[in-house]
Amino acid sequence: MSPTHYRLSTRLARHLRSVGRHLPERSLAEQVLAAQGLPKGSWASDLLKSLLDGRFERVAAEVGLWEWKYSFPAPGEAVVVLDVETTGLSPENNEIIELALIRLENGQLTVFERLVNPGMPIPPFISRLTGIRNQDVRDAADIYTVLGEALPLLDSATLIIQNAGFDLGFLQPRLQRLGYRLDNPVVDTIDWARKALPGLTKRGLDALAWAFDLGPVAGRHRALGDVETTLQVAREMYYMLTAGKPTPTSQLAAKAR
16 A cells, blocks of 8 residues: 555544444445545445455445454553653663653553653754753653653553664663663554555654644654654554454564563
């Protein structure tokens, strides 16, 4: 599929969510594809069939969504979506300036968001990118205090991270100094995107947000904004990859290293 196909697929899913029930293929094609300026008739029906990825359940000549049949994450399973903002790219020479995470478990959502005092000046280009200034973090806690607060939320959870190697490169050595070994299963949404969206040549968060038709991303390059976007794209890809076969997220993950 091309990136445009992924966007059209997501618009089909969004329409089904809005009506909350299965729809005949022809009706779905006319209501959604024709609304995009595409012609009606058999051509639209053929295109519809090419757009039905793993998110969609087909029953006879009707289309629904697998998310109506099983949840993400599975009952009894916890996932944590997290993101950090930093003063630069080097875990050895730079520091964390913001940490955010969302924990989902049994239908409950817990949000954690903290600014972090990095103990060093924030470079001007980082302030321009994130909007986080030196005066914003002057009275914030250090990273070890913030991680101590966040640790209970990581317990027994599968971590979902966009470009996981970057965030873990900062988090793991600092957690080790607290005596905590991070061995949670980890989903890198870039890895999921390679499998779920093979037609994409770029798999950064902006590219994934575009492919899933999320519109302008609020809070981009702030930790919580990026976490919320990562959660949205991860949820879509989970159903694309499981395609009607409920699977614990941990089974679709790798161990943190």
